Amino acid sequence: MKIDFAKLQYQYQLYKTEIDAAIQNVLDKSNYIMGEEVRQLEDKLEEFSGAKHAITCGSGTDALLLAMMALGIRAGDEVITTPFTFIATAETIAFLGAKPVFVDIDEKTYNIDPEKIEEKITSKTKVIMPVSLYGQPSDMDAIQAIADKYDLKVIIDGAQSFGSTYKGKTDSCLGDISTTSFFPAKPLGCFGDGGVVFTNNDVLAEKIKSLRVHGQSKRYHHKYIGMGGRMDTLQCAVVNVKLKYYEKDLKLRQEVAQKYTEALKAKDFILPFVDNRTTSVWAQYSVRIQNRDEVQSKLKEQGIPTAVHYPIALHLQECFSYLGYSKGDFPIAEQVSSEIMSLPMNPYLSDEEIEYIAKQI
Incomplete structure (x- = not known):
């Protein structure tokens, strides 16, 4: 017997008619950047997750960058996270000039151990970034209590966990900002790269929307130093179909x-x-x-x-x-x-x- 690890082709064949039609619709309109399918997907993601704002972006890595940029993370800041994760978690921290500060993991869940976080907090600590590894959220009550005690922000790296829950609430609603990835092999994947930033904070949401289009407040007016972090309309069209199932x-x-x-x-x-x-x-x-x-x-x-x-x-x-x-x-x-x-x-x-x-x- 020969086993297929992720069965991506099998899944495509299941939804092929709808996916092909959705892609063709984008091709017919040729609206490849920020087409109507982008807003449609964001609306559906908000409804599915319960988060007030879902902001699509170019990848799960972009989502982490946008989250930290929105919170003003910069050189010299410290972000506490786990050493047992994909490199994007800590790579994005370092990319912004901040320092990843690692904390060992819980031996059962493989997520960050909250009991070891407090001893790593310094005057430079700005964010705790737990990872919902393999699809399961971290111990968010304990983490949030520490964040509240020290006036820190929490960013959830939920690249592997969209649709998971903690005490009945989706992990898209946890922390100050939550992120996920639509990398093809993820539980909900597109046909290339894609990601989402979730938040219930109106001010952060507006800033993230601006940051993903080069910090624009309106065309060619730049309020922030941003990035080209949009999710392609074609990829949004694909996820629009797959999200139904x-x-x-x-x-x-x-x-x-x-x-x-x-x-x-x-x-x-x-x-x-x-x-x-x-x-x-x-x-x-x-x-x-x-x-x-x-x-x-x-x-x-x-x-x-x-x-x-x-x-x-x-x-x-x-x-x-x-x-x-x-x-x-x-x-x-x-x-x-x-x-x-x-x-x-x-x-x-x-x-x-x-x-x-x-x-x-």
Whole structure:
């Protein structure tokens, strides 16, 4: 059996007629930048998420940049975040000249450990940036309490978690600003790059809308130093179609995750943990396994692709060597990164495929 990790082509074929028509409609109008489909998508995202403002942008990375720019993050500021995430989380902090300050992770959820945040706060700290890793929000009550105590802002890196909830509220409504990504392999993906910034703050929303079009207040009048951070009309048209089926896809993802857990529960490795206050959108189904390289090699021989999200914690990446961290500084993140392995995960995995994967493992 040969397994498809994300089944993107399968999903396209499911919605092909509607997607092709939506794309053709944009081509016929040739309104490629900030066409009406952009506003249509933002309206639908606000309705789906419950957030007051959804502002589309060029990517999940752009979303993080826009969020920090809106809050005035600049050189010399410090942003507290996790070392166990995709590099964009900390890369964008450094790109603005601010300093990423890492905090080790919770051993069960793999999200930032709130109990270790307070000791890292200094007079230069401006933002706490938790990541909803693999589709599950962090412990937001604890994080928000710390932010309130020290008058800090909270930006949610929800690149993997659009549609997840914390105590019944979507993670698009958490913190001061929340972001997500529409990278094709995400639970809700477009056919290229795309992202969204969510906020319930009217002032921040207006600033973000300006920042994504080079800081314009009106055409050729620039209030801020901004960026070209718009989401293409074509990509918005694609997500407009896919969003109609997203709740159904999320339910299927839950079912796939439950079937994985049932099939693998007697095995000798660590399965994913979901806090009872949260729901996960299962961007990944990741297990921890001791002999990862050997297992990955054997599974590949049997037609089963795997991935490692992520093999090197950020504090050990060469690009962050200037921060002065060393091996052993964040032992839980380091251990998890040496053991974590993601299995094929998408809404369309069949029972037969899940059983086959479990058997081969």
